[in-house]
Amino acid sequence: MRPQKSGAFQSAKYFAINTFLIFHLVAITAWCIPINSPLTLAFREYLRPYFLWSGLFQSWDMFSPNPKSSNAYLEAVIIYKDGSTELWPFPRMELLSYRERYFKERYRKFEENLNGTLYPPLWPDAARFIARLRRDHASPPGKVMLVARWSHIIATADGSNDRGPWDADVFYSYDVQPEDLQ
Amino acid sequence: MRLKSLVQAWNSFFFAEESPTPIALFRIIYGVLVISTLVLLYPDWLNWFGTHAWTSLSTMNTLEPGTRLNLFKIIPQRDAWIEAFFWLFLGSAILLTVGFLTRLNSVLVFLCLTSIQQRDLFITHGGDTFLRVAGFFLIFAPAGAAFSIDRLIRIRRGKEGAEIKPRAPWAQRMIQFELSLLYFATFCWKIEGVPWIQGTALYYVYHLDELQRFPVPIWLESPAVLRIGSWLALALEFSLGVLIWVKELRYYLLALGLLFHLWLEYSLNVPMFQWDILSAYVLFIEPTDLTRAWNWVCKFLPAGVVFRLRKNN
Numbered sequence: 227m228r229p230q231k232s233g234a235f236q237s238a239k240y241f242a243i244n245t246f247l248i249f250h251l252v253a254i255t256a257w258c259i260p261i262n263s264p265l266t267l268a269f270r271e272y273l274r275p276y277f278l279w280s281g282l283f284q285s286w287d288m289f290s291p292n293p294k295s296s297n298a299y300l301e302a303v304i305i306y307k308d309g310s311t312e313l314w315p316f317p318r319m320e321l322l323s324y325r326e327r328y329f330k331e332r333y334r335k336f337e338e339n340l341n342g343t344l345y346p347p348l349w350p351d352a353a354r355f356i357a358r359l360r361r362d363h364a365s366p367p368g369k370v371m372l373v374a375r376w377s378h379i380i381a382t383a384d385g386s387n388d389r390g391p392w393d394a395d396v397f398y399s400y401d402v403q404p405e406d407l408q
Numbered sequence: 409m410r411l412k413s414l415v416q417a418w419n420s421f422f423f424a425e426e427s428p429t430p431i432a433l434f435r436i437i438y439g440v441l442v443i444s445t446l447v448l449l450y451p452d453w454l455n456w457f458g459t460h461a462w463t464s465l466s467t468m469n470t471l472e473p474g475t476r477l478n479l480f481k482i483i484p485q486r487d488a489w490i491e492a493f494f495w496l497f498l499g500s501a502i503l504l505t506v507g508f509l510t511r512l513n514s515v516l517v518f519l520c521l522t523s524i525q526q527r528d529l530f531i532t533h534g535g536d537t538f539l540r541v542a543g544f545f546l547i548f549a550p551a552g553a554a555f556s557i558d559r560l561i562r563i564r565r566g567k568e569g570a571e572i573k574p575r576a577p578w579a580q581r582m583i584q585f586e587l588s589l590l591y592f593a594t595f596c597w598k599i600e601g602v603p604w605i606q607g608t609a610l611y612y613v614y615h616l617d618e619l620q621r622f623p624v625p626i627w628l629e630s631p632a633v634l635r636i637g638s639w640l641a642l643a644l645e646f647s648l649g650v651l652i653w654v655k656e657l658r659y660y661l662l663a664l665g666l667l668f669h670l671w672l673e674y675s676l677n678v679p680m681f682q683w684d685i686l687s688a689y690v691l692f693i694e695p696t697d698l699t700r701a702w703n704w705v706c707k708f709l710p711a712g713v714v715f716r717l718r719k720n721n
Contacts, residue, residue, distance in 0.1 A: 254585075281518075289609065290594065290597040291597055292603055293612045294616060327677050329452075347467050351464050351467050381611055
């Protein structure tokens, strides 16, 4: 029930809480539900600064609208100044123990974002990070290449796990600078 | 329906005072989940958030511009400071869990949690997002009104009696709303995808190597079963988003939701996500039922422990 205490303060408090509630109920609904009418899109743009600032931005599109239809993983090829090379594997969940998967889950998510064309600015940072991991090598790293490997999942009638051939793509190459290894 | 009755329903829903035990219990579970998240991140604190992290602060600012609550933008960018930040965050999460200076620590935990997510949004999953959003509303809730050190202090100082005072649950309602909206939005996103409508979606999900966890019986991976599973998932997500507000259906849906998430926890490798979401289920339990459940638990505890707990709460 409406707070029974009287007084201007209680009324102001009641009004403020209701304004807060109505605004957030409407705003969060408009932000989350995938209805892209011109009105909703305009409203989301209006809300964006507040949602980004407050941390209320959210998206609930797990495995949707389409779940991933290929298995993929990343590797890095490190070419040292003396010409030798090394294959550096990113953590792959399927190769880790159950315990390790809990600790390394973030790598799965990060690789998902690194592997793709949506966020190219992530690539130089990742290449530098990998180069730094090998800065104590006898010969310093000269180049880091990021490689994506993937295989399509083929739906079979009997449900067996059939997959296409593995493809590979060197999607980024970075020349390591001396200051990267500091 | 008359406008007056609508206003009455609104006031009853958000402001009718009730026991704060569900939100206090949620605070404890929430705190444990934040602590767990930090512990799991511990080996990589500096790899993800340090001065030489996988993603630099400047890259993050380029990719995700705008003014944001992000303490990493104001603390000195030195690894010692960043580690200190994490220890402070962990300490605050522990204090929130035990309910000491609850309001202050709920603000600190939210600030720190939103900061680490803003610092690297490319490693966050849906469970993190839920903790962040729920943490925002937890700030406004009477989360320290029960099962807390704050309450013990108030009792000792004579400011509060043995009975837990009822409070307006509006902040709790917003977290409940977030949970139901999460399910409903997920449902809306899924019905936009052909694989979900055709029933082939789970076939792909269960054939992703990175997501497989414990072995699943072969017959459960047959296309027919996975098709039914895809449609059942849609039906359950819709129900948990909409029908959960129907009191008569609530406990059945919560039980189904619990089984659903436990199954996903067993079969899919998405650490923490299921627990983060399940944490808010407690908010849908009636305080009287929580008391009944607590009394049942007390039957199995030593009499001395029960006496002390009842005296405090």
